[in-house]
Amino acid sequence: xxxxxxxxxxxxxxxxxxxxTMASALMIIVLMISFFAQLLWYSLPSIRxxxxxxxxxxxxxxxxxxxxxAGAIYGTLVTTLIAMxxxxxxxxxxxxxxxxxxxxxxxxxxxxxxxxxxxxPSIIYGMWGLFVFVPIMQKHVQPFLADTLxxxxxxFFSGPQMxxxxxxxxxxxxxxxxxxxxxxxxxxxxxxxPVVKESAYGTGATTxxxxxxxxxxxxxxxxxxxxxxxxxxxxxxTMAVLFIIGHVQQVSFSLFAPGTxxxxxxxxxxxxxxxxxxxxxxxxxxxxxVISFLIQIAAQYWLNKVRRSTGGGL
Amino acid sequence: MDASIKKxxxxxxxxxxxxxxxSGLAAETLNGAGATFPAPVYNKWTYNYGQSCGTKIxxxxxxxxxxxxxxxxxxxxxxxxxxxxAKEEMDKFGLMQFPMxxxxxxxxxxxxxxxxxxxxxxxxxxxxxxxxxxxxxxDPAIKELNPELKLPSFPVAVVHRSDSSGTTWIFTNYLGKVxxxxxxxxxxxxxxxxxxxxxxxxxxxxxxxxxKMAGAIxxxxxxxxxxxxxxxxxxxxxxxxxxxxxLENFAASAAxxxxxxxxxxxxxxxxxxxxxxxxxxxxxxILIYKEQAxxxxxxxxxxxxxxxxxxxxKLASELNYVPLPENVVKMVKDEWKKxxxxxxxxxxx
Numbered sequence: 001x002x003x004x005x006x007x008x009x010x011x012x013x014x015x016x017x018x019x020x021t022m023a024s025a026l027m028i029i030v031l032m033i034s035f036f037a038q039l040l041w042y043s044l045p046s047i048r049x050x051x052x053x054x055x056x057x058x059x060x061x062x063x064x065x066x067x068x069x070a071g072a073i074y075g076t077l078v079t080t081l082i083a084m085x086x087x088x089x090x091x092x093x094x095x096x097x098x099x100x101x102x103x104x105x106x107x108x109x110x111x112x113x114x115x116x117x118x119x120x121p122s123i124i125y126g127m128w129g130l131f132v133f134v135p136i137m138q139k140h141v142q143p144f145l146a147d148t149l150x151x152x153x154x155x156f157f158s159g160p161q162m163x164x165x166x167x168x169x170x171x172x173x174x175x176x177x178x179x180x181x182x183x184x185x186x187x188x189x190x191x192x193x194p195v196v197k198e199s200a201y202g203t204g205a206t207t208x209x210x211x212x213x214x215x216x217x218x219x220x221x222x223x224x225x226x227x228x229x230x231x232x233x234x235x236x237x238t239m240a241v242l243f244i245i246g247h248v249q250q251v252s253f254s255l256f257a258p259g260t261x262x263x264x265x266x267x268x269x270x271x272x273x274x275x276x277x278x279x280x281x282x283x284x285x286x287x288x289x290v291i292s293f294l295i296q297i298a299a300q301y302w303l304n305k306v307r308r309s310t311g312g313g314l
Numbered sequence: 315m316d317a318s319i320k321k322x323x324x325x326x327x328x329x330x331x332x333x334x335x336x337s338g339l340a341a342e343t344l345n346g347a348g349a350t351f352p353a354p355v356y357n358k359w360t361y362n363y364g365q366s367c368g369t370k371i372x373x374x375x376x377x378x379x380x381x382x383x384x385x386x387x388x389x390x391x392x393x394x395x396x397x398x399x400a401k402e403e404m405d406k407f408g409l410m411q412f413p414m415x416x417x418x419x420x421x422x423x424x425x426x427x428x429x430x431x432x433x434x435x436x437x438x439x440x441x442x443x444x445x446x447x448x449x450x451x452x453d454p455a456i457k458e459l460n461p462e463l464k465l466p467s468f469p470v471a472v473v474h475r476s477d478s479s480g481t482t483w484i485f486t487n488y489l490g491k492v493x494x495x496x497x498x499x500x501x502x503x504x505x506x507x508x509x510x511x512x513x514x515x516x517x518x519x520x521x522x523x524x525x526k527m528a529g530a531i532x533x534x535x536x537x538x539x540x541x542x543x544x545x546x547x548x549x550x551x552x553x554x555x556x557x558x559x560x561l562e563n564f565a566a567s568a569a570x571x572x573x574x575x576x577x578x579x580x581x582x583x584x585x586x587x588x589x590x591x592x593x594x595x596x597x598x599x600i601l602i603y604k605e606q607a608x609x610x611x612x613x614x615x616x617x618x619x620x621x622x623x624x625x626x627x628k629l630a631s632e633l634n635y636v637p638l639p640e641n642v643v644k645m646v647k648d649e650w651k652k653x654x655x656x657x658x659x660x661x662x663x
Contacts, residue, residue: 062478063501130519135526162471162527164512247476247513258512260476268515271377272478272504 036289043283045276054283060249067280069287071249075166075259076235076288079245082170082255083234087178088227094178095185096211111186118179125240129172134244137171138163142256159254164246167255176240177230184229188222189215220306228299235292238263262288342614347374348381348394350516351480351535352415352598355630356394359622362629367621369614378480379504385409385601391615393601396480397504401578404601410653411599412646413579414622416636418536418564419484419594421547424524425451427466430545434459434556437492437549437585437593443531444472445495446510451529468529473520476513478505484596485533488584492593533594536564537634551593552585563592564636573642579649595636602654609656616650616662 010018046054050067057068094114098107142161146152192215200214216223238261246258247268260268262284273281346356353375360371376384378395385393386407399411421440423433435443439455442448448455452465475482483504490497500506514520517538524532525542536559539546548556557563570588571581583595600619606612623646627637638646647662654661 059507061500061507062505063503063507130522138526160469160471162512164523243515243519247515248508248511260513264476268477268513269505272379274379274383 036286039282039286039289043279043286046279046283049276049279054280055287058249058251062277065276067277068249069262069284070251072260072262072265072284073287073291074251075169075245076261076263076291078166078255078259079170079173079241079261080231080234082167083173083177084227084231086171086174087181087230087234090174091178091181091185091226091230092223094182095189096215098182098186099189100207100211100215111183114179114183114186118183120176121239122176122237123239125172125176126243129168129240130243133172134163134168136163137168142167146256155253156255159252159256161256162246162258164244164258165254165256166245166252166259169241169245169259169261170255172240172244173234173237176237177234180233181226181230184226185223188219188226191222192218221303224299224303224306228295231295232292235295236263236288237261238267242267342369342611344369344371344392344611344615344618345374345390346371346381346392346394346600347376347384347390348601349378349396349480349598350375351396351417351596352394352635354537355415355626355633355635358629358633359626362625363618363621367617369618371618379478382601385603388603391602391611394598395601396596396598397483398578398580398582398597398599399601401580404578408604409601410604410649411579411601412649413581413597413638413642414600414619415598415630416564416568416583416638417596417598417634418559418592418636419481419488419533419596420536420539420559421531421533421549421594422521422524422539422544423547424526424528424530425466425468425545426528428463428545430543431548431558432460432463433545434548434550437488440547440549441489441493441496443470444474444489444509444511445493445499446472466529471527471530472508472511473514473523473527473530473532474508474511475505475520476515478503479516480504480596480598481517481533481535482506484582484584485594487582488594491585536561540634549593551589551591552587553589553591555589557590557592559592561631561634561636563590564595565639566590567592567595568597568636568642569639573645579646604653604655606654606656606661609659609661612654612656612661616654620647 046067050057054067055069055073058070059066059068060071061067094110098110102110138161142163146157146161151157196218197210197214200210205213241261242264245260245264247260247264248258249260249265250257252259265284266281269277270281353373356373356375360373364370373394378397381390381393382395382399384390394414395411399409404411421435425433435456436459439448439459442455448470450467451470452467457465483502486496486500486506487502489500490502500509512523514523514532517534520532521534521538521542521544524530524544531547534544538544539559546559548558550556566588567583567586570591571583571586573579573581579597579599581597583597585593586595602615606615623638623643630637650662651660
C-alpha cells in the first residue's frame with residue numbers, strides 16, 4: 001500500500017522517467033515475441049514442405065530443393081559439447097588460481113589479460129583458427145590422438161586428418177568462451193565472504209577441502225551461471241567456426257570429419273537464398289532459437305534445484 | 315522483415331544519393347548491387363569513372379541472388395548476376411540482361427613433386443575426382459593422361475566452396491556437361507550436394523585449404539589462382555586439345571560461342587567449341603529495366619556501360635578479367651537500341 005501512495009505523489013519528471021524505463025523493458029518482450037513470430041512466419045513454407053522429418057533428415061541438396069537440419073543441429077551440439085568439456089574445467093582452474101593461490105600482482109595482471117581476451121572479436125578466433133590452428137591440428141594434434149595414443153580404433157578419432165572439422169571447431173570455441181567463464185567464476189569466488197572461508201581454515205581444513213566443500217558449494221549457483229553464459233555464446237557462435245568446420249551437411253561420429261553448425265549454414269547460404277531455400281534458413285534460425293530457449297529453461301530449472309539443495313549465498 | 319530491409323536499403327541508398335548531391339560531384343547517382351565475382355573490376359570502374367566523368371556510381375557486392383532480388387524490388391538502378399536469368403523470368407519483370415565481363419574458373423591442385431601447370435585432366439576425369447571415384451593421385455586414369463609426370467601416391471582431397479556462389483554454378487554446370495553421372499547426381503547449382511570433400515569459405519578459403527593440404531584439388535576464380543601462385547590444371551576442351559587457363563583462352567570461349575542464336579544473351583560459357591577455348595569460362599551479367607522511369611538517369615547509365623566496354627576494358631585485363639569481344643559488344647548495343655525505352659521514347663539512338 002505505501003508504494004501506491006508514493007506513486008500518486010510522483011512529480012512529472014519522475015513519472016516520465018518511470019514510463020520511459022518501463023517502455024525500454026517492454027521493448028525486450030516485444031522484440032523477443034516478434035522475433036519468434038517472424039521466424040515462424042517465414043519458416044512456414046519449409047515446415048509445410050518437410051514437416052517434422054526436417055529435423056531428422058541429413059539430406060541437403062540445393063539443386064533438387066531437398067533439405068534437412070540433422071547435420072547442422074548435430075554439428076552445433078557436438079562443437080558446443082566439446083567446447084564446454086574443455087572450457088569448464090580449465091576456467092574453474094584459472095578462476096580458482098587467480099582468487100586462492102596467485103599473489104596479488106599476478107592475479108591483477110592475469111585478470112586484466114582474461115578481460116582483454118574476452119574482448120577479442122570472434123572473427124579473430126576464426127582467422128587465427130584457419131591460418132594457425134588448423135595446420136597445428138593437422139600436423140601434430142590429430143596424428144598424436146589417432147596414431148600415438150592409438151585412439152583411431154575408436155570411431156571418434158578415425159578418418160582422414162585434414163585439420164578441419166568438429167574437433168578443431170570445438171577447441172576454438174572452447175578458447176573463445178574460456179575468458180568469459182573464468183571471468184565470471186573469478187568474481188563468484190571473490191564474492192565468497194572471507195569469514196566463511198576463514199572459519200573453515202580455522203577448523204583445520206586444507207585449501208583443497210575449503211575449495212571443494214566451502215567455496216564451490218557456496219558459489220555453486222554462480223558457477224553454473226558462468227557455465228550457461230559460456231554455453232549460450234558457444235551455441236550460436238558463427239564467425240569462429242565458419243572457416244574451420246569444413247561445412248559439410250552430415251552426421252559423422254568422427255570428430256575429425258568436417259561438419260557444419262546452424263549459424264554457419266545460415267552465414268554461408270543466406271546471400272544467395274530464395275524461395276524454399278530461404279524459408280529453410282529461417283526454419284534453421286527458429287530451431288537455433290528454440291534450442292537456446294530450451295537451454296535457458298533447463299538452466300533456470302537446474303539453478304532452482306541447486307538453490308534448494310545447497311542453499312548458498314550467490 | 316523483407317519490407318523493412320527494403321526500406322532500410324532504400325534509406326541508405328537515399329542517404330548515399332543525398333550525400334552525392336550535397337558534395338556537388340554529380341547530377342546523377344547510379345546504384346547497383348549484386349555479384350561478388352566481378353566486384354574488384356566494378357569497384358575500380360566506379361572509382362575511375364567517378365574521377366573522370368563525375369557521375370557517382372555505388373556498387374554493392376552483396377551476391378548474385380541478392381542483386382536479382384534488389385533489381386526486382388527496384389531499390390537499385392542495375393543488378394549484377396553471375397547466373398543468367400531465363401527469358402521467361404526477364405519478360406515477367408520487364409528486365410533485360412547483357413554480358414559485362416568474362417572470367418575463368420580454374421581447377422587447382424597441391425601436388426608436391428608436380429610442377430605448376432603440368433598436370434593434365436579431361437573433363438570426365440575431373441568429374442570423377444569430384445564424385446569421389448578416384449582416391450589416389452597415381453590412379454591409372456590420371457597416369458594415362460600424364461605419362462611424363464611422377465605422380466605421388468597421395469590420397470585425393472577434394473575442396474569445394476562452402477557458401478553458395480556463382481563460381482560453383484559455373485563449375486558444376488561444366489561437370490554436368492562432361493559427365494552424365496554428375497548431371498544425374500549432384501547436378502548444377504550455386505550449391506550442390508557434394509559427394510565428397512571439405513568446404514572452403516569463398517575463393518580465398520578454397521585457395522587456402524588447397525595450399526594447406528598435400529593431395530588437395532579445388533576450384534577458384536582465375537584471379538585467385540594467379541594471386542596465390544597456385545598449381546593450375548590443364549583441361550581437355552571440346553576440341554580435344556589440352557589448354558592452360560589464360561586470359562586469351564577465356565576470351566576464345568566467348569568469341570567462339572554462338573551469341574547470335576541465344577535470345578536474352580542466355581549464354582553459359584562452359585564446354586564451348588574452339589581449339590584455344592578454356593572449357594570452364596563464365597559470363598557475368600548486368601540487369602536493367604527495359605522501361606526506364608527517368609530518361610536522364612537511363613542515359614547516364616548507358617553512358618557508363620559504354621565506357622566500361624571501351625575505357626574499362628583495359629582496367630579489367632589488368633585485374634585478370636576478360637573484356638567482352640567486340641562482336642558481342644556490338645550485339646549488346648544493338649539490343650539497347652531495340653529494347654530500351656524511357657518516358658515512352660526509344661532511349662538509345
